[in-house]
Amino acid sequence: MTKKLERPMIKVEGLTKRFTLHQHGGARIGVFGGLDLEVKKGECVVLAGASGMGKSTLIRCVYGNYLTSGGSVKILHDGAEVDLAGATPQTILDIRRRTMGYVSQFLRVIPRVSTLQLVMEPLLENGVSAEEAEARARAMLASLKLPEAHWSLPPATFSGGEQQRVNIARSFVREYPILLLDEPTASLDAANRGIVVDLIKAALAKGSAMIGIFHDESVREAAATRFFEIESYKTAA
Amino acid sequence: MTTQAPPLLRVNRVSKWFGEIVGCRNVSFDLHPGEILGVVGESGSGKTTLLRCLSGKLEPTSGGAEFLSKRHGPVDIFQLGEQDRRRLQREEWGFVHQNPRDGLRMRVSGGANVAEPLMSLGGRHYGQMRRATTDWLERVELDISRVDHKPRNFSGGMQQRIQIARNLIHQPRLVFMDEPTGGLDVSVQARLLDLLRELVRDLQLSAIIVTHDMGVARLMADRLLVMKNGDVVETGLTDQVLDDAQHPYTQLLVSSVLQL
Amino acid sequence: MSVQPTAQAELTAPLYNFAYLDEQTKRMIRRTILKAIAIPGYQVPFGSREMPVPYGWGTGGIQVTASIIGRSDVFKCIDQGADDTTNAVSIRRFFAKIAEVAVTESTAEATIIQTRHRIPEKDLQEGQVMVFQVPQPEPLRGLEPRETETRAMHAYEEYGLQYVSLYESVSAYRRIAATASYPVIVDERYLMSPSPIPKFDNPKLHMSPALMLFGAGREKRIYAVPPYTRVRSLDFEDYPFETQRWDDVCALCGAEESYLDEVVLDDQGNRMFVCSDSNHCGERRAEGHVGPMADHALAGATS
Numbered sequence: 001m002t003k004k005l006e007r008p009m010i011k012v013e014g015l016t017k018r019f020t021l022h023q024h025g026g027a028r029i030g031v032f033g034g035l036d037l038e039v040k041k042g043e044c045v046v047l048a049g050a051s052g053m054g055k056s057t058l059i060r061c062v063y064g065n066y067l068t069s070g071g072s073v074k075i076l077h078d079g080a081e082v083d084l085a086g087a088t089p090q091t092i093l094d095i096r097r098r099t100m101g102y103v104s105q106f107l108r109v110i111p112r113v114s115t116l117q118l119v120m121e122p123l124l125e126n127g128v129s130a131e132e133a134e135a136r137a138r139a140m141l142a143s144l145k146l147p148e149a150h151w152s153l154p155p156a157t158f159s160g161g162e163q164q165r166v167n168i169a170r171s172f173v174r175e176y177p178i179l180l181l182d183e184p185t186a187s188l189d190a191a192n193r194g195i196v197v198d199l200i201k202a203a204l205a206k207g208s209a210m211i212g213i214f215h216d217e218s219v220r221e222a223a224a225t226r227f228f229e230i231e232s233y234k235t236a237a
Numbered sequence: 238m239t240t241q242a243p244p245l246l247r248v249n250r251v252s253k254w255f256g257e258i259v260g261c262r263n264v265s266f267d268l269h270p271g272e273i274l275g276v277v278g279e280s281g282s283g284k285t286t287l288l289r290c291l292s293g294k295l296e297p298t299s300g301g302a303e304f305l306s307k308r309h310g311p312v313d314i315f316q317l318g319e320q321d322r323r324r325l326q327r328e329e330w331g332f333v334h335q336n337p338r339d340g341l342r343m344r345v346s347g348g349a350n351v352a353e354p355l356m357s358l359g360g361r362h363y364g365q366m367r368r369a370t371t372d373w374l375e376r377v378e379l380d381i382s383r384v385d386h387k388p389r390n391f392s393g394g395m396q397q398r399i400q401i402a403r404n405l406i407h408q409p410r411l412v413f414m415d416e417p418t419g420g421l422d423v424s425v426q427a428r429l430l431d432l433l434r435e436l437v438r439d440l441q442l443s444a445i446i447v448t449h450d451m452g453v454a455r456l457m458a459d460r461l462l463v464m465k466n467g468d469v470v471e472t473g474l475t476d477q478v479l480d481d482a483q484h485p486y487t488q489l490l491v492s493s494v495l496q497l
Numbered sequence: 498m499s500v501q502p503t504a505q506a507e508l509t510a511p512l513y514n515f516a517y518l519d520e521q522t523k524r525m526i527r528r529t530i531l532k533a534i535a536i537p538g539y540q541v542p543f544g545s546r547e548m549p550v551p552y553g554w555g556t557g558g559i560q561v562t563a564s565i566i567g568r569s570d571v572f573k574c575i576d577q578g579a580d581d582t583t584n585a586v587s588i589r590r591f592f593a594k595i596a597e598v599a600v601t602e603s604t605a606e607a608t609i610i611q612t613r614h615r616i617p618e619k620d621l622q623e624g625q626v627m628v629f630q631v632p633q634p635e636p637l638r639g640l641e642p643r644e645t646e647t648r649a650m651h652a653y654e655e656y657g658l659q660y661v662s663l664y665e666s667v668s669a670y671r672r673i674a675a676t677a678s679y680p681v682i683v684d685e686r687y688l689m690s691p692s693p694i695p696k697f698d699n700p701k702l703h704m705s706p707a708l709m710l711f712g713a714g715r716e717k718r719i720y721a722v723p724p725y726t727r728v729r730s731l732d733f734e735d736y737p738f739e740t741q742r743w744d745d746v747c748a749l750c751g752a753e754e755s756y757l758d759e760v761v762l763d764d765q766g767n768r769m770f771v772c773s774d775s776n777h778c779g780e781r782r783a784e785g786h787v788g789p790m791a792d793h794a795l796a797g798a799t800s
Contacts, residue, residue, distance in 0.1 A: 111431050342661070
């Protein structure tokens with residue numbers, strides 16, 4: 001009974017996205033239209049489809065990084081549904097801080113901030129004590145097998161795979177209710193991909209809701225609770 | 238919706254005309270505690286005029302700006318008398334100029350420049366002020382042995398660090414910054430921005446940063462206001478405005494950034 | 498009526514009005530002085546006139562004196578504390594001639610004392626007026642060049658900036674090293690430069706029975722400290738205000754508590770310290786006080 005009434009963490013309804021390129025004579029590029037998607041607790045919905053279908057665009061719309069051109073993206077935040085389309089920037093920032101994490105392929109490097117500090121930051125922002133944040137950050141970095149000698153360094157000079165693991169650590173340490181994963185394993189070797197899959201499964205078991213894009217088929221199969229075919233919503237330009 | 242603290246600054250339809258020429262037109266926004274607002278646009282877009290109005294340096298032609306003052310409670314800064322406005326500027330605000338010469342007293346030492354706000358707020362104990370000054374020079378990563386040198390003996394980047402320390406030592410609630418890293422070498426600029434970002438986050442400051450540099454905007458600002466010919470043409474979260482710009486002018490600005 | 502010179506004055510000084518300035522100018526300056534007295538320490542602008550001496554030679558002080566002097570006054574003028582220096586002698590002669598007043602070197606006898614650099618050692622009395630020649634009336638000028646800004650600072654009592662100069666001094670010398678033009682707060686309100694007296698004399702401004710008038714001719718400002726007004730020298734809690742002290746006594750009169758000038762005697766490094774206040778020194782010697790070099794040739798010169 002309660003299962004049935006459970007509200008989805010993410011509710012995308014009739015979502016349309018197109019870009020208008022004013023630099024190119026106002027060309028309009030449609031990405032998708034009328035897209036519906038619900039993601040509940042414990043679900044990892046993996047976006048399927050060839051590249052260029054708008055998988056990343058959908059994730060960015062859900063994160064509020066892209067504006068929607070039509071429809072709604074509702075996020076369950078503090079027990080209430082918030083439509084990102086009408087939300088204030090402050091609300092979106094608050095959702096990002098407390099409810100919804102995002103792991104991209106790229107780490108936006110902030111010079112001079114140490115790796116450990118970077119991973120602690122999301123916890124500190126949410127009022128976790130410094131000692132606890134450091135303990136959790138250390139445990140997370142250790143589980144991702146990032147050499148301890150690196151922890152005190154800013155990740156600017158790290159390899160792609162190391163930077164990606166810092167990125168993953170930052171997002172998973174916080175245990176967000178919602179996680180958006182855009183190719184988080186792109187530059188990782190098989191062993192590290194396996195670690196990330198374990199992290200994803202552990203987070204799902206704790207009730208996270210996820211939307212993911214995974215290039216690697218084994219990760220895709222291991223992580224997904226279901227697949228979502230985006231191609232059927234493709235709109236003509 | 239989440240419960241949020243009331244805005245620190247509510248700007249309501251601020252316009253400034255210079256005769257027939259528009260400086261800025263009908264600008265409205267709220268600034269929340271701890272929030273950093275970037276104002277971007279090219280030279281002549283009105284961003285500096287807006288900053289000068291909001292910081293009480295320039296009287297707008299029309300409009301209001303309500304600041305949540307510690308001393309006065311909510312007050313319209315344009316309705317305040319000159320004395321109260323100057324006190325507000327001194328006690329609760331900071332202003333970092335693009336050119337350190339505009340924000341520093343070039344005739345007195347770097348240390349005294351940093352200590353002056355404390356004296357303006359009634360500090361009369363030399364030893365305490367000296368300690369606070371050296372603490373702040375350390376925080377902005379300046380060589381303390383040079384504390385008594387005149388600003389003209391410092392490089393541009395060091396002068397800017399002194400200016401930043403001078404504007405943060407009295408723990409303001411709102412800091413205005415006009416192209417704070419504008420005149421600096423790229424390498425110096427990166428380090429300074431990073432320092433500013435840390436300080437602003439650590440001190441839970443609210444800030445309004447005027448810049449024409451999209452990289453500065455992305456690193457520093459939570460939210461952006463894009464200005465063109467005195468009008469705000471687009472607002473939104475920084476990453477949204479930069480990654481999914483809607484207005485033709487914003488798209489032009491973003492696409493003009495050189496990629497390395 | 499006051500525009501016309503009296504018949505008496507016409508006979509004795511036919512080419513000039515009494516005390517040089519015309520009566521309208523004197524009235525303007527007196528109004529300025531009254532306002533200055535009403536707002537202790539506040540710099541009142543006035544229409545400074547061209548005087549027959551260059552700026553920097555006391556044009557402000559001379560105009561103030563000329564506006565307040567009357568036939569019954571007794572005038573004393575000192576420069577660096579001494580009555581017999583060129584400038585002091587010239588100004589004293591000027592008023593003797595143009596206002597026909599009695600002149601004196603005695604501090605006690607004088608009703609008006611015009612000065613540059615010093616306040617006499619002898620305690621001033623009620624009814625006496627000190628007139629100071631001021632080169633730069635604005636104490637904040639060295640730190641803030643904009644007149645609009647310094648005016649606002651005075652208006653809103655924003656005096657933090659003045660402490661910057663003290664801060665600089667302590668940073669450089671581990672003490673407040675300023676010795677003259679040492680800034681004061683008058684009646685706990687206006688910041689004032691008692692320029693250019695040494696800070697040794699600052700305490701004499703506090704609660705003085707005499708009226709203190711300050712005239713800056715080039716800068717066109719007059720300000721005042723009325724009798725019995727609080728005057729506080731600025732300082733820090735941990736670096737309190739101090740006056741100069743000397744290890745020596747006056748070589749001529751043996752005074753231990755007066756402001757001493759150092760006099761170089763030869764190229765062998767010999768020197769002596771003597772009272773800067775020549776009248777004070779002379780009176781002490783007349784009373785029989787004797788310093789370690791009382792027989793020196795200078796004893797004759799300065800008495």
